[in-house]
Amino acid sequence: MMPANVGMILGAAKHIPVIVGGGTQMAAVIAAAVRLDGGIVGNVLQGTTRWLMEDPHSNMEKMMESISPDVPIVYVNMDYSASPYEGLQAYEWGYIKEGVGCGGSSIAAIVQSSGKITCDDLLGKVHEIYRKIMSLD
Secondary structure, three states, rough: OHHHHHHHHHHHHHOOOEEEEOHHHHHHHHHHHHHOOHOOOEEEEEEEHHHHHHHOOOOOHHHHHHHOOOOOOEOOOOOOOOOOOOOHHHOOOOOOEEEEEEHHHHHHHHHHHOOOOOOHHHHHHHHHHHHHHHOOO
């Protein structure tokens, strides 16, 4: 997965801005890509979630700073604390690390919509999908 993602970042970031969705594993991918071609700095950002940024067992800011101070971290402020579903509230308790690009895809949706899509909109969609997965409808 990592070499393939490094290649995709290197190929794409020469032509378009790239949001790399993920956490510590994808930070390592960014580090490899930047090491191979420092020219992509300025066209790559890490997109993640508040949960990762607030994780007491990780320090994404320090990690990304060591890769390059010019690769920004942007995170989405999703909040499941008021969710009616305990399974989603577990994110807030620190039990779940989503690990599927939630931050990057959420940020891309917000940016692509020029802010018309909000965290509340995303939360509504998460609830809709959760109900279907859990057969709650």
